Amino acid sequence: MARIVIVGGGAAGASAAARARRLDPNAEITMIEAGGMITHAPCGIPYAVSGVVADYRSLMTYTPEEFEKERNIRVLTHTKAVDVDVDKRTITISRGGREEALQWDKLVIATGARPLVPKIPGVELSGVLTVRLPDDVPHLRAELDKATTVGIIGGGYIGVEMAEAALRLGKKVVLFEMMDRLLPAALDSDMSAVLAEEMRKYGVDLHLGERVVELKGSGGVVSAVLTERGEYRVDKVILAVGVRPDVELATKAGVKLGETGAVNVNEYMETSVPDVYAAGDVAEKVHRLTGRRVWIPLAPSANKEGQVAGGNAAKGRVLKFPGIVGTAATKFFDLYIARTGLSEFEAQQLGIKYEKAVIKARTKAQYYPGYAQVHVKMLAEQGTGRILGVQVLGWDHAVVSYADISAIAIERGATIEDMFFADISYMPATAPVWHPLIVAARVLSRGKL
């Protein structure tokens, strides 16, 4: 009877456990989670903090008890994996102050990511917050409730989403991003500017291209953000400068890390150590467009990687994870933002020659009421016309699908001509007869289409 131990009860870990159970009804499966929740959705934290989601406990799909009962998986919460011995195939866990060793035949590392804490003075002050797990919600909310002004450091997904949350709670928001634009890993400057304008409209005091050098305190409590250019009074600070793969256990297991700092895995989610798998935010992914290893930690791929790792841990190479194309989405109030493939700055970094089109369009037929504006940017490879990437921002949640449509196109090697002739739907209430993606492809064709 195979013993499968999975470290981490988030998206990847829980998917791995569920899949392993499905494929091997007899395996002894143990899932270890450092926190109190499993199958949790960190993506929902900003909405639970703001109250859009009424109860943060709803961010958990299953309770540990449900998961144990429904799937016959032993779930150990509030349990830390402190060491691993790959020769003896043991893992040392710590729970309730006691350590014990578990035997495993297959080990799945799904330890996720943790917030990066910048090395600047003052980060240890009270009132300096990070966002990681749904368990954090009550504390985050209680802290924000006490504030008048919230400083957010970092303009990535979490920074933007927490800005909305703080505004919904009636707070003043000052946001600092050291890059020249918001969502710097996702959007180019031209598209990012649309978001910046929207955030300013909602009253966010945006400081782009401004590096935070220190957090100042008073009586051990944060009271100001000091940047290269000024000092800003705040009552609380949210650190949202990014996340890093939590490779502590992986390192102890001696698995190879990639250039990104995350665990290097093959398409079976196998690490360099036999019978040790990694999945989710702790692992690198292959970018299907470039073939390169990247680290883009997001829930959908974590779930699928977990499924692949769990299935293969139970049955051996039954599934392959083909990689990702960098699809991601977020929103700021009613402005929806999505992207896939490569941005201009990524294409430049990789030395890929591209053409681009940036268009403004409507989300419905020109005569149909209630349309929203949408900005679409499309990149195609010079010469081949192969679509490289799409960025979209618009005041309708349906525009997120433009990235989804484009993601499939990119995964499957579509050119701008393929996109132009794609049989995507039209009706007056949901799209113009020339869909914005088709218009973008046409503009990109430089008169050919």
Place this chain on the structure above:
Amino acid sequence: MARIVIVGGGAAGASAAARARRLDPNAEITMIEAGGMITHAPCGIPYAVSGVVADYRSLMTYTPEEFEKERNIRVLTHTKAVDVDVDKRTITISRGGREEALQWDKLVIATGARPLVPKIPGVELSGVLTVRLPDDVPHLRAELDKATTVGIIGGGYIGVEMAEAALRLGKKVVLFEMMDRLLPAALDSDMSAVLAEEMRKYGVDLHLGERVVELKGSGGVVSAVLTERGEYRVDKVILAVGVRPDVELATKAGVKLGETGAVNVNEYMETSVPDVYAAGDVAEKVHRLTGRRVWIPLAPSANKEGQVAGGNAAKGRVLKFPGIVGTAATKFFDLYIARTGLSEFEAQQLGIKYEKAVIKARTKAQYYPGYAQVHVKMLAEQGTGRILGVQVLGWDHAVVSYADISAIAIERGATIEDMFFADISYMPATAPVWHPLIVAARVLSRGKL
């Protein structure tokens, strides 16, 4: 200087004219339109009738004058093409009671489709209406305004959309469809049932599987619909039993018609007669999944076919139209309906062996407020797992994109495994972390995924 004559000023004709002009600044381009509007959007008629769209004239993108001026295209409205001589390369047109002949070097037939009028007694009665052109809107509205009860014959797109329009005008609606389901060409019975339930909730008196045999009148005005099963009091009747390609001129030109009754064209939109092109609803299309010729008259492909025909008429084989995969969308109030690829009944007709999955899902994360329910049906080919078709109904306009995503997947030969691993986006406000399409693919995999 090439003389290009285009017959028809709708989607295909206007696209052909614009493209020809773009590629040949010197050509003498004439566009002939039987009605008074060009670049019109018949898809918007139901919304203009109901008043959702305030002014029916907004269903026209360009006025004839604008089109003439901006594109340097001679536009002849209220002009009928009455005959064509392909040897002499002339076309006889009739306008203002006078006939004249035009010379052409290239002829593009874009005469569209016309409503089918069933051969039953009473169709000639006053108060029996058809829906074809935006010009019809004032008459349709005036007629409906006089009615208490509207009988709609036909449960296809136009029937369903006109039912919404009549309900919005406060009318009672009795709808008759001789097939056993609504949208019979688009949806299978199981999915169609979701729409039927919604229409009944809105008070539509639905009669499915009930053939209309006669329209009864009183003083020359329609007063009742007689079916195989009963007689129903109505004040007006909308005939929406389908459309047929308007091949009158094409037949005079001697071009080959296909099995569908529409004009047979190759990928260059060339007909069997040299220098005569056809595009839009008058022409057959190739179904990219089956390679078969079909007749599915919709605006998006009409626009693209027009573009191809116009470009090739001007410059000779510069563009190819790759065909369609049967994507279409409509709505009934807040229920959005979309489909692509093959339905079960189409697969059966073609003798294609398939597997199917039918799921219910939510449009957002389970914890996020304001989600809608969505029904998804996915078909895949037995053995290969290649996706054959998707049908979707849901109470959120964004679900239409599920068909768009699937259309690209089908066009590019994706399997259910490809769909499962597709990098489509997730955020709590716009999708569950397991997107409904991914769930459908997983269910279809019968435990493999």
